[in-house]
Amino acid sequence: MDNNNNNGGTTPTTTTTTTTTSxxxxxxxxxxxxxxxxxxxxxxxxxxxxxxxxxxxxxxFEDEIHNTIISNNLxxxxxxxxxxxxxxxxxxxxxxxxxxxxxxxxxGLDLFLLSIDEGITGYRDxxxxxxxxxxxxxxxxxxxxxxxxxxNWTMDxxxxxxxxxxxxxxxxxxxxxxxxxxxxxxxxxKIVTGHNADDIAETVLMNLLRGDIPRLQRCINIVTGSEGxxxxxxxxxxxxxxxxxMYAYFKKxxxxxxxxxxxxxxxxxxxxxxxxxxxxxxxxxxxxxxxxAENFHFRDEIKMPVxxxxxxxxxxxxxxxxxxxxxxxxxxxxxxxxALNSNSLKNYNKSSxxxxxxxxxxxxxxxxxxxxxxxxxxxxxxxxxxxxxSSTTSxx
Amino acid sequence: xxxxxxxxxxxxxxxKNQKNHTYEFKDRDxxxxxxxxxxxxxxxIQERPELFVEDSTVRPGILVLINDADWELDGGxxxxxxxxxxxxxxxxxxxx
Numbered sequence: 001m002d003n004n005n006n007n008g009g010t011t012p013t014t015t016t017t018t019t020t021t022s023x024x025x026x027x028x029x030x031x032x033x034x035x036x037x038x039x040x041x042x043x044x045x046x047x048x049x050x051x052x053x054x055x056x057x058x059x060x061f062e063d064e065i066h067n068t069i070i071s072n073n074l075x076x077x078x079x080x081x082x083x084x085x086x087x088x089x090x091x092x093x094x095x096x097x098x099x100x101x102x103x104x105x106x107x108g109l110d111l112f113l114l115s116i117d118e119g120i121t122g123y124r125d126x127x128x129x130x131x132x133x134x135x136x137x138x139x140x141x142x143x144x145x146x147x148x149x150x151x152n153w154t155m156d157x158x159x160x161x162x163x164x165x166x167x168x169x170x171x172x173x174x175x176x177x178x179x180x181x182x183x184x185x186x187x188x189x190k191i192v193t194g195h196n197a198d199d200i201a202e203t204v205l206m207n208l209l210r211g212d213i214p215r216l217q218r219c220i221n222i223v224t225g226s227e228g229x230x231x232x233x234x235x236x237x238x239x240x241x242x243x244x245x246m247y248a249y250f251k252k253x254x255x256x257x258x259x260x261x262x263x264x265x266x267x268x269x270x271x272x273x274x275x276x277x278x279x280x281x282x283x284x285x286x287x288x289x290x291x292x293a294e295n296f297h298f299r300d301e302i303k304m305p306v307x308x309x310x311x312x313x314x315x316x317x318x319x320x321x322x323x324x325x326x327x328x329x330x331x332x333x334x335x336x337x338x339a340l341n342s343n344s345l346k347n348y349n350k351s352s353x354x355x356x357x358x359x360x361x362x363x364x365x366x367x368x369x370x371x372x373x374x375x376x377x378x379x380x381x382x383x384x385x386x387x388x389x390s391s392t393t394s395x396x
Numbered sequence: 397x398x399x400x401x402x403x404x405x406x407x408x409x410x411x412k413n414q415k416n417h418t419y420e421f422k423d424r425d426x427x428x429x430x431x432x433x434x435x436x437x438x439x440x441i442q443e444r445p446e447l448f449v450e451d452s453t454v455r456p457g458i459l460v461l462i463n464d465a466d467w468e469l470d471g472g473x474x475x476x477x478x479x480x481x482x483x484x485x486x487x488x489x490x491x492x
Contacts, residue, residue, distance in 0.1 A: 031469065044468040051469055089405070089488075198488075245405065245459055245488045246466070257406040257487070272489065276456035 035060070042250070046240045046283035054250055061247055065235050066101050072222050074233045075190065077108035082188035084179055085113040085134065085142075087127030087256040090194030090236065092134060093244050096253060097235070098192065099138045112186045113138075116178045117146035118171055119154025120261060127256040134254070145182040147174055151328055159262055161331060167262050170331075173323045177315055180230050191225075191232040198241040200234070201289040202271045209271070213298065220293040227307055228316040240286060397424050397479035399432070405487035407458065410441050410448055429467075429475040429483075448485075459486040 031051060033039045039053030045060075052060065069075065083098055085091045095113060102109050115131045118124050128144060135142040148154050151174060159167050183191050200219065207216035218224060223233045236244065248255055278285045309315065310322035317323065401417040408415045417440070421427060430452060437449040447455065453473040454460055460467040461484040462475060477483070 040465070041469055042465040044466050241488050242459060245486055249404075249459075249461070249484075249486060257404070259406065272457070276489075280456040 043243075043246055046242050046279070047287055049283070057243075057246070057250070061239070061243055062097065062100060062104075065097055065239060066105060068222075068238055069101065069107075069235055072233070074192075074223065074235065075107055075109055078110075079108075079190050080110045080112065080186070080188040081190045081192055082112045082114040082143075082179075082183040082186050083140075084191060084193040085115050085131045086194075087115070087130035087134070088194070089245055089248050089253075089255045089257070090196055090199075090241075092130070092253050092255040093248050094192060094194040094236065095134050095138055095140075096251070099140065111138075111140045112188055113140055113142040114179060114182045114186060114188075114191070115142065115144045116175050116182065117144050117148075118175065119147050119156055121156055123258060123261050124155075126258065130254060130256040137254075141186070143182055143186050145178055145185065147178065150174075150178055150181060151324070153328075153331060155262065158331065161334075164262060170327055171262075173327060177322070177324045179232075180225075180228075180315070183230055189230065191230055192235055193232060194236055195234045196236040196239050196241050196244055197286050197290060198272075198275065200237060201286045202268060202275055204289050204293040205271045205275065206268060216293070216296070217298050220290065220296075238287065238290070397421050397426065397477070399477055399479075400482040401436075402482065402484040404484065405459075406489070407448070407485050407487045410444065411436075412440075412442070425479065427477045429462075429477050430473050432477050432483075433473070454485065457487065457489045459488060460484070461486070 031041055033041045033053035033056050034050045035052050035056040039055065041051035042054045043057050044051050045057075075081065081098070083091065083095050085095060095111075098109075098111055101107065102111060113131060113135055115128055117128060131142060131144075146154070155167070155171055158170055162170070179191060183189075203219045204216065207213075207219055222237045223231050225232050247253075275286065275289075307316055307318060308320075310317050310325055311320050312325040313322060315322045315324065319326075321329075398418060398420045401419065403411050403415055403417070411417060419432075419436075433449055433454055434452060437445045441448060448458070449455060460472075462470050463482055464484070467473075467475060
């Protein structure tokens, strides 16, 4: 895996004459790592453009995350930290990094893996197998908590009930609360998630485009939910997805890559494609968006909702009843399909109990339905509802 | 020339659900990567080719490694593929 074309097996019929470097082709100029000046580079860093070798990459990747953790004071010695683990690339690398840094820098943390089983056949059941292998590898306890246990509904059953519209909204609300409840069961006092710089930049864009000021304000925070008992943080806030994937690839980490079978996620998909196109032109764009958003100033009169506890389940929220309980009430009474297009989602939009880290859990559905799921500007909401009945056009 | 291709990160679904592929071009010693990628799109993908190639380059969000190193170190899509090369395509577009 070093050097030029020695990929074993296949016989290199051409070239490979005595002096390998004498071939004056434009490629394979013997570049050296810009950091150690010794090894062959394997990666061009999107953040800086530096070309670096594998060892220097591991070092700088891990050091940067360590610095993020330290400079943002994410943990205290003795913290019990639940790692939200889906089996996907980000959370798999997060589990690896958290165990590595905890040992190397003696953070003194108790780490746990926490997975939510939404009950999606052929998707989550497979990815949970990956998490179980991670548990073996890192030797940290794993808790799997299912929607079925918590809510008595699986996502498969919910989709059968309400169809493929708005199902991601249900799932997002349920998952957020499920992570909190799972963490409580583990006796954890903090949660970390694998949201990376690309995810956050994407969410900033989406919230900006929707005029969702409260979320635009929140989504850039490295720690959310600190007003409740369980702060959540994002150690990968400044970490590029490219580097996370490269890290997983070079370290041969075992992760799961199937897309959720129910997620159309059209709006986020557009934001992601747009961002990736821009990144191809100027890779620093992702960190630039984050930096811009960190420097936004919001007027004071944009009031943030007051926190209280749900009358039914006690979960922290800003209404009498939390969104999960509200959704459940509708599901259990068979009204969910109808109710989702009316009150619940409007309340959901106004409420801020969801704290929706970076929004990955609250995707929209089809473009025609954007206003129905209530991401409009609050002031325009009534107005748009009137229009909505007549117009069901696409996202032009 | 013979090249090895590795598809991961969910991309394998587009390529007959297989991670590893070997392509042989008997009449060629080298081939521009752009040409190879377009050939792969046109002959190896059954459906949704736009998920692999966009504007005659690899779709942004798919990482490419040439012999285990970032393709950006070797000119990206302008690279000239040689006999014995291994190309890895890794999608980053799936959920994490």
